[in-house]
Amino acid sequence: MRYKLATLLVIGLIVRMLCVGYYIENFDTHRGEGNGQWTHKIADGDAFKYFREGVLIKESVDSGTPFFSVPVVKYYLYPRLIAAYGIFTGNLGYGERGVALGQVGGFLYLQAVFSIACAVLFLWAISLVVCRAALVPIALFLLFEPSMIQLPCELMTESIFMGLIMICVSLWVFGWEASRRWISLPCFAALGAMLVAVFLQRPAGLLLPIVFVVANMFWLRSRSARKVVCATLVFLSVFIAGMSVYGEFNSRTSGHFYVMPLNARSDLLEETAAPVWAERYNNPDAFDMFMARCRVEAIANGVIPKDGPLNVEQKAALGDIHTKFAIAIFLKHPILTLKRITIKMMKCTMIIPLKTHNRAFLGSQSGIGNYYAKEEMRYTNRVWTALILVPFFVGVVLQWVYGGAHAFNVLLVGLVAYFPITCGWIGDPRYTLSNLCVYAVYWGLTVTFFRRLLSDA
Numbered sequence: 001m002r003y004k005l006a007t008l009l010v011i012g013l014i015v016r017m018l019c020v021g022y023y024i025e026n027f028d029t030h031r032g033e034g035n036g037q038w039t040h041k042i043a044d045g046d047a048f049k050y051f052r053e054g055v056l057i058k059e060s061v062d063s064g065t066p067f068f069s070v071p072v073v074k075y076y077l078y079p080r081l082i083a084a085y086g087i088f089t090g091n092l093g094y095g096e097r098g099v100a101l102g103q104v105g106g107f108l109y110l111q112a113v114f115s116i117a118c119a120v121l122f123l124w125a126i127s128l129v130v131c132r133a134a135l136v137p138i139a140l141f142l143l144f145e146p147s148m149i150q151l152p153c154e155l156m157t158e159s160i161f162m163g164l165i166m167i168c169v170s171l172w173v174f175g176w177e178a179s180r181r182w183i184s185l186p187c188f189a190a191l192g193a194m195l196v197a198v199f200l201q202r203p204a205g206l207l208l209p210i211v212f213v214v215a216n217m218f219w220l221r222s223r224s225a226r227k228v229v230c231a232t233l234v235f236l237s238v239f240i241a242g243m244s245v246y247g248e249f250n251s252r253t254s255g256h257f258y259v260m261p262l263n264a265r266s267d268l269l270e271e272t273a274a275p276v277w278a279e280r281y282n283n284p285d286a287f288d289m290f291m292a293r294c295r296v297e298a299i300a301n302g303v304i305p306k307d308g309p310l311n312v313e314q315k316a317a318l319g320d321i322h323t324k325f326a327i328a329i330f331l332k333h334p335i336l337t338l339k340r341i342t343i344k345m346m347k348c349t350m351i352i353p354l355k356t357h358n359r360a361f362l363g364s365q366s367g368i369g370n371y372y373a374k375e376e377m378r379y380t381n382r383v384w385t386a387l388i389l390v391p392f393f394v395g396v397v398l399q400w401v402y403g404g405a406h407a408f409n410v411l412l413v414g415l416v417a418y419f420p421i422t423c424g425w426i427g428d429p430r431y432t433l434s435n436l437c438v439y440a441v442y443w444g445l446t447v448t449f450f451r452r453l454l455s456d457a
Contacts, residue, residue: 001132005139009120012143016112016152023153024105030097040099042108047155049074051099054082058092071253076246077200078157082107104155111152111159118163119143125170126441128177129408131448138444145388148436157202162434164198165415169437172212172411175231176219188231192238200246204423204431209239211418215411250316272344273326276336294321345420388439392416395442398449412438 027041043051053072057079060070067087072079085107086092092103119142127135142148151159168191175187191212198205216232274290295318298304303317310318330337399409416435423431 001135004136005123008136008139008143009116012119012139012149013112013116015144016115016149017109019149020105020108020112020153024108028101028105030099030101038097040097040101042104043099043155048099050079050082050155050157051104053079054086055093057083058086061087069249075157075200075202077197078160081160082155085110108152108155114163115148115152115159116143118166121170122166122437125173128173130441130445133452134441134444134448136444137447138440141440141443142437145436145440146384147433151433156430158430158433161198161201161205162437164194164201165434166437168194168198168208168212169411169415172215173408176223176407184227184231185234188234189238192235193242195235195239196242196246199243204419207422208418209236211411211414214414215407218407218410272337272340273329275340276329276333279336279340280333290325294318294325297321297325388436388443391446392439392442395444395446395449399442399445412441 023042029041030038031041031044040048040051053074057067057070057072061067061083067080067083083092086103089106091106094100119139122142123135123139126138130138148162151162171187171191171194175184175191178184178187192209195205195209195212198208212235213232216228219228277290295304298318298321299306303321304310304314396409396413399406416438419432419435
């Protein structure tokens with residue numbers, strides 16, 4: 001079994017490296033916009049925001065600012081990882097056409113290595129709580145599911161975010177399965193620190209400790225109440241301490257003590273409120289109107305200047321106005337709000353197997369590629385989603401029938417439910433991609449169950 005898993009892990013790493021290499025070879029280039037502007041094909045869109053902030057952090061450190069003290073307007077952790085890579089290699093900055101070539105490749109390779117390392121830790125932890133026969137199917141899913149192969153190819157947060165989720169689950173399992181307290185308590189303390197890292201990577205992880213607390217409560221039936229309470233308090237204390245430090249950091253840079261990113265936008269709220277507004281008043285430009293309405297109010301109240309860039313404190317204040325206006329729309333149109341959220345939560349369960357901009361496997365931005373992405377991919381996504389979610393639900397039922405409400409099952413089901421509930425209302429499958437590591441467990445258990453049925457028949 002060990003040799004099989006080791007072989008699969010090596011092959012999985014090679015496949016990821018080849019995918020990253022192919023992606024870099026074909027897309028570490030510039031694309032002209034026709035007006036003298038150039039964009040980098042990898043560091044584009046949201047990816048460019050992370051790259052830009054990584055460059056800002058590196059330049060600030062070079063000028064004497066402490067590494068962890070540089071304020072950023074997007075997520076806290078990911079730009080710092082990019083900046084750390086740039087500081088170590090000395091190769092991060094801009095060229096004549098914006099993002100210089102030959103800079104992001106090494107970082108993407110590191111993401112691929114990190115994803116495999118997290119898979120190793122996850123499989124080690126899973127081996128303590130599931131039958132050994134299921135480990136190979138679980139490993140096959142983790143290592144060769146197309147979305148998981150392609151995630152390291154992007155300069156985006158998803159790959160490392162999923163890896164951190166796997167580390168959290170692994171530490172939780174190690175903490176409970178450890179036979180000695182001197183091993184168990186450090187695991188729970190590390191879990192608290194990793195939950196902080198999950199949040200700093202993507203704010204969607206803010207309430208994730210609730211899932212682990214609920215799962216801990218199910219240990220009360222088989223473990224002493226003292227150990228359950230102690231384990232819960234340890235990781236919660238570390239998590240709260242870490243979040244307090246981050247809140248104080250925001251307070252020093254913006255004048256506000258809070259723990260969300262300083263990006264002047266309540267993304268989940270406004271991207272739900274605007275469609276509600278659009279449907280109610282039949283106005284397709286509702287999102288632009290939402291942003292303009294908040295800006296006009298902020299200028300009228302003297303929160304932000306009429307012209308010029310905003311500082312961190314002004315961005316935070318503008319974000320407060322966005323939040324208040326979005327909540328006002330929800331309260332005024334509760335039925336439409338519930339409808340939009342339900343539709344988006346259903347959409348966000350879609351799994352996109354050829355995710356990486358449809359480029360690494362579809363070839364290029366040619367007309368044929370775009371047609372395939374828009375038309376054929378819809379069918380492919382639906383089929384692939386069914387191939388993953390149907391075995392997943394079967395596995396959940398089988399585990400609850402034969403294993404009962406075991407704390408491990410509660411944790412995994414809680415994780416699957418958490419992301420659609422907390423951020424699925426934005427309707428983007430990217431926000432629920434981290435569920436793939438949980439799908440892998442139940443998918444593997446289902447395959448193992450039916451394989452045994454066939455062998456006994």
